[in-house]
Amino acid sequence: MAGTAAGGTRQSRAAPYLLIAPGVLWLTVFYVVPIVSLAQTSVEVAGGPWWDGYQRALTGYGTHFFRSLRYAFAATILALVLGYPLAYVIAFRAGRLKTLLLGLVILPFFTTFLVRTFAWKTILNDGGPAVRLLQQLHLLAPDGRLLDTTIAVIGGLTYNFLPFMVLPIYVSLEKIDRRLVEAAQDLYSTPRGAFQKIVLPLSLPGVFAGSLLTFIPAAGDFINAELLGSPNQQMIGTVIQNQFLEVRDYPLAAALSFVMMFLITLGVLAYARLLGTEELA
Amino acid sequence: MSRDTAQRDEEIHRLLRQALGRRRFITRTALAAGGLALGGRFLAGCGGREGGPDGIGGGGKARGPVRISNWPLYIDSETVPDFEKATGIDVEYTEDINDNGEFFAKIDEPLKRNQSIDRDIIILTDWMIGRLISLGYAAPLDNASFPNKANLLDNLSDVGFDPARKYSVPWMSGMAALGYNPKKTGRRLTSVNDIFDPKFKGQVTMLTEMRDTLGLVLLGMGKDPAKATLSDAKAACARIKKARESGQIRKFTGNDYAEDLAAGNIAAAFAWSGDVQGLLADNPGLQWVAPAEGAMLYSDNMLVPKTSDRQDLAMSWMNYVYDPAHSAQIIAGAPYLSPVKGSGAELAKIAPDLASSPLVNPPDDLRARLHVFRALSDAEDMEFNRVFQDAIGA
Numbered sequence: 001m002a003g004t005a006a007g008g009t010r011q012s013r014a015a016p017y018l019l020i021a022p023g024v025l026w027l028t029v030f031y032v033v034p035i036v037s038l039a040q041t042s043v044e045v046a047g048g049p050w051w052d053g054y055q056r057a058l059t060g061y062g063t064h065f066f067r068s069l070r071y072a073f074a075a076t077i078l079a080l081v082l083g084y085p086l087a088y089v090i091a092f093r094a095g096r097l098k099t100l101l102l103g104l105v106i107l108p109f110f111t112t113f114l115v116r117t118f119a120w121k122t123i124l125n126d127g128g129p130a131v132r133l134l135q136q137l138h139l140l141a142p143d144g145r146l147l148d149t150t151i152a153v154i155g156g157l158t159y160n161f162l163p164f165m166v167l168p169i170y171v172s173l174e175k176i177d178r179r180l181v182e183a184a185q186d187l188y189s190t191p192r193g194a195f196q197k198i199v200l201p202l203s204l205p206g207v208f209a210g211s212l213l214t215f216i217p218a219a220g221d222f223i224n225a226e227l228l229g230s231p232n233q234q235m236i237g238t239v240i241q242n243q244f245l246e247v248r249d250y251p252l253a254a255a256l257s258f259v260m261m262f263l264i265t266l267g268v269l270a271y272a273r274l275l276g277t278e279e280l281a
Numbered sequence: 282m283s284r285d286t287a288q289r290d291e292e293i294h295r296l297l298r299q300a301l302g303r304r305r306f307i308t309r310t311a312l313a314a315g316g317l318a319l320g321g322r323f324l325a326g327c328g329g330r331e332g333g334p335d336g337i338g339g340g341g342k343a344r345g346p347v348r349i350s351n352w353p354l355y356i357d358s359e360t361v362p363d364f365e366k367a368t369g370i371d372v373e374y375t376e377d378i379n380d381n382g383e384f385f386a387k388i389d390e391p392l393k394r395n396q397s398i399d400r401d402i403i404i405l406t407d408w409m410i411g412r413l414i415s416l417g418y419a420a421p422l423d424n425a426s427f428p429n430k431a432n433l434l435d436n437l438s439d440v441g442f443d444p445a446r447k448y449s450v451p452w453m454s455g456m457a458a459l460g461y462n463p464k465k466t467g468r469r470l471t472s473v474n475d476i477f478d479p480k481f482k483g484q485v486t487m488l489t490e491m492r493d494t495l496g497l498v499l500l501g502m503g504k505d506p507a508k509a510t511l512s513d514a515k516a517a518c519a520r521i522k523k524a525r526e527s528g529q530i531r532k533f534t535g536n537d538y539a540e541d542l543a544a545g546n547i548a549a550a551f552a553w554s555g556d557v558q559g560l561l562a563d564n565p566g567l568q569w570v571a572p573a574e575g576a577m578l579y580s581d582n583m584l585v586p587k588t589s590d591r592q593d594l595a596m597s598w599m600n601y602v603y604d605p606a607h608s609a610q611i612i613a614g615a616p617y618l619s620p621v622k623g624s625g626a627e628l629a630k631i632a633p634d635l636a637s638s639p640l641v642n643p644p645d646d647l648r649a650r651l652h653v654f655r656a657l658s659d660a661e662d663m664e665f666n667r668v669f670q671d672a673i674g675a
Contacts, residue, residue, distance in 0.1 A: 060671075126546040145483070147546065148531050230532055231525045231674035242675045245382035246491075247666040 042254035053255030061239060061256060065263060068235040071150075072219035075157035076165075079214050080207065082158070083165035087206075088199075090166075091173035102170070105163050113160060117227050120156050121147060124228070148230040156224035164213035172206025173199070208275050216264055236260055346371035347594035349402045352378045352581065355453065357614020364601050370594050381409040392418040392586060401589040402598060404452045408492060410582045411442030411656055419448040420585040426596040429603035432622045436648075437580060441656040450599060451580040451620035453611075456643070456651060457493035458576035460552025460569045462542055473501035473572045476549055477520075482529050484548040486538045487521070491669045492654035493577050494521070494533070497551055500574040506654045514665050518672035525674055533673045542567060558616040558640040569640060571647050578651035580620065616641050 043050040090101045108116055124130055124146040134140035146152050176199060184194040222237030229235075236256060243253035353376040361372050378384045384405065388398045393416075405413070413419055424430055433450055443449050461470050465484065476485050487494045496506035498517040524530050531547060532538070538550040539557075543564045557569035585595045601607055608619045609627035616635060619625070629636040636642055643651075657665060 125544060127544060145546075227537075230528075231530065232528070234674050238675045239670075242670050245380070245386055247663060247670055248382075249663065249667065 038254050038257060041250050042258055043251070045251045053249075053251035054259065056252055057255040057259050061236065064234065064236045064239050065260065067233070068219050068237070068260070069263065069267070071154055071157060071225075071233075071235060072215050072221075074154045075161060075218045076211050076215045078154065078158040079162050079165040080211065083162055083210065084169055084207070087166045087169035087173055091170050105166050109163065114223060117156055117160065117223050120152070120159070120228055124152050124155075147228065148233075150229070150233055152228040153225050153233045153235075156228045157218045157221060160221075160224065161214040161218050164217075165210040168209040168213065169203060169206040172203045172209075176202045204275060208272075211271070212268060216268070219264055220260065345591055345594075346373040347402070347591055347598050348373040348375070348400050349404075349598065350375050350378050350384075350400050351404045351452070352376065355404070355581075355615050355617075357611050359614075360602070360607065360611055363607075363610075364598065368597055368601065370597055372598070378404060381406050385409060385412070388418075388586070392416075392588060395588060397588045397590070398586055400586055401591045401595040402583050402585060404581050404583050406579055406581050407440070407442060407653070408657065408662070410449045410584055412659065412662075413584060414443055414448050415659070418587055420587045420589060420592055421447050422450070422585065422599070423592065423596050426593065427600050427603070429600045429621075432603050432605060434620050434622055437620050440653075443582075449582040449584045450603070451582050452602075453615070454578060454580040454618040454620055456554040456571065456576045456578055456618070456640075457488065457490070457497065457551060458554070458569065458571045459497075459549060460538070460542055460557045460567065461549035462545060462547070462564075463566055463568055465545055465548035470549060470568070470570060471573055473497050473574050475572075476551070477501075477524055477529065479529070481548045482527075483531050484546075485530055486532045486534050486541065486547055486550040487530055487673075488538075488551045488553075489533045489535060489673065489675075491666055493553075493579065494551055494673075495665070495669060496577040496652060496654045500572075500577075500652065503574070506577065506652045509655055511661070511664055511668075515668055518668045521669075522672040522674075525672065533675075554640040555615065555617040558635075558638060561638075571643075571650055575650040575652050576647075578653050612641060618643070 042053050045052040086105070090098055090105075094101050122128065126145050126147060131140065131144075131146055134146070135142055135144070140146070180198050180202075181194050184198050185191070189197065219235075220237050222235055222241055225233050225235040226238055240253050240256050240260075243249045243256065347370055349372060351374065355376070356374070361374050364370070365372055384403070388400075388403070391398050392413075410419075422430070430446070430450060433446065437451050437454070438446055440446070459470055459473065459476065463469070466475075466481065475481075476487070487497075492506075495509070495514060495517055498521060499506050499509055499513060502513075502517060502520070504513050504517070521530070525533075532541075534541075534550070536553060536556050538547065538552060539560055541547045542550055542552070542557075543560050552569060554569060557567060560567055583599055585592050589595060602611065603621055605621050605623035606627045608621035608624040609631060612619050612624065612628055613632045613635060616638070618641065619628075625636060625642050628641070639647060
């Protein structure tokens, strides 16, 4: 760019800004403005110091924060364990079935999140097939239940966010040049060695993206906890919703949102450092 | 429209009511969003009507539709078309109220700025109506064009949140008390406190609606919900919290408890009368009792927002539904308590079975045990709610 004639640079310098302008405008209106107004709300405390909301958020809701992060973490790990092999098979072994399998992964999105979660209520019902099967296998006590337990909530989260894990991993696996794997085998690498040294490292960006796409929404989710959990499984999302709509304690609700955002950002940064992907470097 | 179709639609309506009832906000939103495709008539009857009949027999004065927001499945399928035919006024009937707090959050801002919310009648629960009136969001009712207001039941005609019913009249009332499945409990339940029986650990639910749950627990403690102080509420909430933490209470629900009760997932629940009435058709064993200590009574009330420019049409609607025969027809499709005098006799003509149910037509001794939660000021409401939300773990 530096060497071009003055007349031409003017336009080409402006071009990138013009291209990002709609996006920036969108983010300003729908992200920055609401965040600023939420920040204002969080410190507009009637009859108390401005940090009152934050103080109560930090002292009163530790259980909920911790629980949300724990559930989201468990769901992310489960989604990874289930999703990676699935993505691997679709990318490398599915052959002509590839499109069909990808279609099946996306299929649940054709119904809404809420309806899908609600269907789980029926599946996990006390008298339902899942409970009966587990009881016959003696994995569940005769008077045990699945619905309204931690297992149900984490299961629901995993199920609902699984495609967000599978798709990025699939894309990063799909991009891998097969000749690299062939080259490794030509050099007498075992299939396992080729996977460990070639495929896995090259798919890590997909794992990274998939984990974030699963973890972040899962941590803020409240539908699964509300429908599939008991009151002892409620996550921070439910609390925020109730504080906004029922109690109308807006400073507390806003403060809770910010604390949650802060915790997630912290977690994501730590994760980025740990995995060291180029995307965030 | 053939008779068969009409019958099928009634059947769908009944099934839906049974599945949903009145206050399950998440599920209902889901079904709405999922575009649950049902027989056309049902949705046409309940959804907004486009184009409607142009003033058949009504003198053709129809000026814009009267726009009504109500809770889902809270009306029969005939009243809206009948009203249109009788008056020539089109109705845009929307079932978009799922939760008092949620709906308030939607209308608060525009009403504060004196802007239209595109509604001429909204239907909300007592305490929320009280809040709207105290905020000055309500238009006074024009009694001159609402002669049937005289049919309002005496015990509902003067309430704390709206003295002399200047701004609001009840759409329907309901009772909250104890519902149970005798097969699971193995015995009759007679007291509110049976819900704390350790035998039912993990098999009971309570309602997320604060006034109903708190009111019932207070009754069980021998306190009067009409005079509840903050310290009473704290004591009741401490009891609820303890039961929640010990695993006694499986869940706090909207009306999701209904199918859990029918499916045998739970033994007993704080339950609304209309839901249990709806469940009885397929689960004849279920019981709903107003315990010895009493039950809670609530009403949902029609109110005209101050920014409505069709208040005269709104009055025509209210006058129409306050006719005992019309009210009975609504009850036949949505089995709660009519606030209209004489509707019981009318109901006996069209649905004798339903009319004899104590859930729709409570006998006097039951009526005497019904309590209404005290009207709370805005600040009190926040305090009570804070304690309550903490108790239910949200």
